[in-house]
Amino acid sequence: VTSPARLSLKDAAGLLAKGDLSPLELARSVLERVDRINPRLQAYVSVFHDEALQAARQATDEIAARGPRSPLHGIPIAIKDIYDVEGKPTLAGSRVREGHVAEADSEVVRRLRQAGAILVGKTVTHEFATGVTSPPARNPWDLDRIPGGSSGGSGAALAADLCLGATGTDTAGSIRIPASVNGVAGLKPTFGRVSKRGVVPLAWSLDHAGPITKSVTDTALMLGALAGHDSGDASSLDSPVPVFSERISGSLAGLRVGVVSNWQRDRIDAGVGATMQAACRLFQELGASVRETEGPDLELASAIHFNILASEASTYHQPTLRNIPERYRGGTRLFLESGELIPATAYLNAQRGREIVRQGFREAFEDADVLLAPTLPTTAGVFGTNKVLVDGIEEEVTQAYIRLSAPANLAGLPALSVPSGFYGGLPVGIQIIGRPLDEATVLRAGAAYESSAHNDSRRPDL
Amino acid sequence: MNHGVDDGHADLESVRKAFLRVGLDLAEEELMRLVPWLQAAQRNIDLIADLELLDVEPQVAFDARWHE
Numbered sequence: 240v241t242s243p244a245r246l247s248l249k250d251a252a253g254l255l256a257k258g259d260l261s262p263l264e265l266a267r268s269v270l271e272r273v274d275r276i277n278p279r280l281q282a283y284v285s286v287f288h289d290e291a292l293q294a295a296r297q298a299t300d301e302i303a304a305r306g307p308r309s310p311l312h313g314i315p316i317a318i319k320d321i322y323d324v325e326g327k328p329t330l331a332g333s334r335v336r337e338g339h340v341a342e343a344d345s346e347v348v349r350r351l352r353q354a355g356a357i358l359v360g361k362t363v364t365h366e367f368a369t370g371v372t373s374p375p376a377r378n379p380w381d382l383d384r385i386p387g388g389s390s391g392g393s394g395a396a397l398a399a400d401l402c403l404g405a406t407g408t409d410t411a412g413s414i415r416i417p418a419s420v421n422g423v424a425g426l427k428p429t430f431g432r433v434s435k436r437g438v439v440p441l442a443w444s445l446d447h448a449g450p451i452t453k454s455v456t457d458t459a460l461m462l463g464a465l466a467g468h469d470s471g472d473a474s475s476l477d478s479p480v481p482v483f484s485e486r487i488s489g490s491l492a493g494l495r496v497g498v499v500s501n502w503q504r505d506r507i508d509a510g511v512g513a514t515m516q517a518a519c520r521l522f523q524e525l526g527a528s529v530r531e532t533e534g535p536d537l538e539l540a541s542a543i544h545f546n547i548l549a550s551e552a553s554t555y556h557q558p559t560l561r562n563i564p565e566r567y568r569g570g571t572r573l574f575l576e577s578g579e580l581i582p583a584t585a586y587l588n589a590q591r592g593r594e595i596v597r598q599g600f601r602e603a604f605e606d607a608d609v610l611l612a613p614t615l616p617t618t619a620g621v622f623g624t625n626k627v628l629v630d631g632i633e634e635e636v637t638q639a640y641i642r643l644s645a646p647a648n649l650a651g652l653p654a655l656s657v658p659s660g661f662y663g664g665l666p667v668g669i670q671i672i673g674r675p676l677d678e679a680t681v682l683r684a685g686a687a688y689e690s691s692a693h694n695d696s697r698r699p700d701l
Numbered sequence: 702m703n704h705g706v707d708d709g710h711a712d713l714e715s716v717r718k719a720f721l722r723v724g725l726d727l728a729e730e731e732l733m734r735l736v737p738w739l740q741a742a743q744r745n746i747d748l749i750a751d752l753e754l755l756d757v758e759p760q761v762a763f764d765a766r767w768h769e
Contacts, residue, residue, distance in 0.1 A: 539752075542745035549742065561724060569734075576731075577738035579723050580704050585746040590759035592749050 243268040244315075245698075248403045248457035252310040255302060262302065262313030265403075266295035266357050269315040273359065273401045276701050279382060281375045282396040284320050284330065286360035291315065294357045301355070310460045310484070312355030317402035319390050320361035321368055322448075323437035324348050331439045332366040332373075332389075334566040335559050345437025346469045347406055347448055354464040359402050362392030366571045368408055368441045369552065371416050371640045377622060378420060379699035380665055384619040387417035387640070393451045394421035398666075399701055404461045408438060409447045411544060412614075412644025415656035415670060418451055419614035422658045422666030424685070425451040426458045429676050430651030431476035433462075434469035442551035443474070444590070445544070445648045455657060455685040459483035462678065478676055486679040487686040492526035494684060497607030499534035502643055506630050507616040510662030515613055518659055518669050518688065522611070525687050532607055535599030540646040541638075543596060546581055546589035547649075553578030570625065596649045600672075609684050610672040612643055614656040618665035643670065653678045657685045659692060706739040 243251065243265045254260035270288060277283050298313040307313065318324055321331045323341035325348075330336045344352065351358070363376040365388035373391025378384040379399040386395035390407030394417025397405055407414035409427040418425025426449050433448040440446055450461035463484055468477040498519055503512065519529050553560070556575045564572060603610055620627035620636050627636040647654040652675060656668040669688075673681035705715025713732050716739065720727050727735070 539748065542748040545742070545745050546749060573731075573734055573738050576720070576725065576727070576735055577742050579725060580719055580739060581742060581746065585749060587759055588749045588752065588754060591754045591757040592752050593760075594754075594757045595752060 242272070242400070244272045245400045246403065247453045248310070248314055248460055249454070251314060251403055252307070252460070255313045256307050258303070262295040262298035262357060263292070265313060266291050266315055269359060269402060272399070276399055276401060280377050280379055280395055280399055280401070280701070282362055282386070282392040282399065282401055283317070283360045284363050284392065285327070287327075287358055291357050291359055298355055298357065307355065309354040309464060311351065311404070311464050314356050314403050315359045316351055316356040317359050317362045317393055317396045317405040318348060319364050319393050319406050319408060321364050321408055321439045322348055322406055324358065324361070327361065329439060331368070332364040333568070333571070335563060337566070341437070343437065346434035346472065347465055348437070350464055350467070356464070362390070362396050362405060365389035365391060366568050367439065367552075367556070368410060368413055369571050369574055371413070371637050372625065373417070378619045379701055380422065381619065383622055384665070385420070385622050387420040387619065389413040390417045390451060394418055394423055394425070397421065397423045397451055397453055398699055403453070404457060405451045407449060407451045408441070409449060409648065410441045410445045410548065411641040411648055414447070414449050414451055415614050415644050415654060415668070416640050418656040419668030420619040420666060423451060423453055424455045424458045424655065424657055424689070425449070426462060426655045426678065426682070427647065427653065428462060428466065428678055429476065429653045431474045432653070432676070432678070433465045434472040434475050436469055436472040440555055442548045444551060445548060447648065455655070455682055455689045456484070456487060458655070459487045459682045459686070476676070481679050483679055483682055487682045489683060490526055491522065491684060491687050494527040494680075495606060495608045496522050496527045496529045496684070497532035497603055497610045498529060499603065499610050499612040500531040501533050502537060502612045505537055505616070505642065506632065507613055508618070508630050510618070511613045511616060511667060514659045514662070514667045514669065515611070518611065521688060521691060525691060527684075530606065532603045532610070533599075534603050534610065534612070535596040535646050537642055537646070539592070540596050540649055541642065543589045543592040544645045544649055546585055549574065549578030550581045550586040550589075593649050596646060600650045600652060604674055608680055612670045612672070614644060614668035614670040615640055616642060618663060618667060647672050651675060653681050655681050655685045657689055661697070704739065706736060706743060711736040711740075
């Protein structure tokens, strides 16, 4: 008998709606796994054990009386510890935030509660979302490896079946990177599609909030609950929100897939390259037309991205960097200090330079409905080091990991990481990028690929 | 050379003064750790400075909350 915790969000929602599973049974199953596995995995920084059971009892009564009010009703969801949850600390992975208690729910958490989700706890983030290793969390596929980041705890918790959905944030790839290295799905929606109110900022003009889930279908279900205008968030978009879960099925016949060839000429592992070739063949078998295209220049995008990221992050942290600098971890502090000396002219030129990146994407989309690229140039790196091997050459892990993901942040485009198999015993992901506000096409392509990819069904051995 | 740092060179006293001007009094050890970061930042600044951006304005978003 499958443990309820190991179900997908969609399958669990189906059983809950039919009365074949209760939210209380589901929550107990998840919490039992958390109690057993989290001491080794360290995906959660805190677990809301009693509150989760209380909410699950209430959801059990509500569904028994009136049926589920949404596909998330009674579903255990994990919250990255960078989102405010009323009455709980938002530590953002940092001693700088010691003593903080959130006065109100972030908008995303408010929407999750409204949908009837059960909050399991807060997941580990890399300090202030500034990196990709997320200590002390580990990768469930190999506990000696990193879970990626900055939403590393969320990715690890999903792969280990310690929740059925999770929130992440993505400023340079922090949803897609942990999705890729943990073998789960993660979507960075269009900039402004999901509210960031109540989320600790990293870089205002690059930050995105979004879901990480076990499958693309689950991503569509969770995005449906999270997306929508929030008048309390200056960057929130007031645009119609489709019912994503109704838009993800159907043939890919006629879909134009542009394979970003210049990004693959950059250094990537041979195993990642082989995954991409297999993905291209599969999209063709599914009826899509697949052709090569050129994306924005990676070196230029990286330079523009760093100037904006470091300038905005250093601005946000300016007071605490002066008052309590000793509370930052070494790498975070160096990053923030380096941003202090970027001239205003360089920051504004970087903001102007974004137009060149946007134009590069616009040209790529002239002949394509979605773009296809690797999410990462390699798999999960070794825990306890800030280096990773890419095609046999050692690189700084953050630079290596964000290289293929950060361009979509500069242009604000929706970008999905989908599991695409394994090599060396570790998961690999491919990235599907769409036009602004066209998450539906991105999810449709991802769901068709996922259901046809014949990825082996192995699960982490925990 | 900006702030005392360029590819292959670092004048720690100039770097220290640059940080003092923005209100950060950093120890020499911290300054030495920062040198590669500042060199990388300078390379990025130089690359962006070469872009042809004459007709490009930085985008400024209108805040819909103004009317509420």
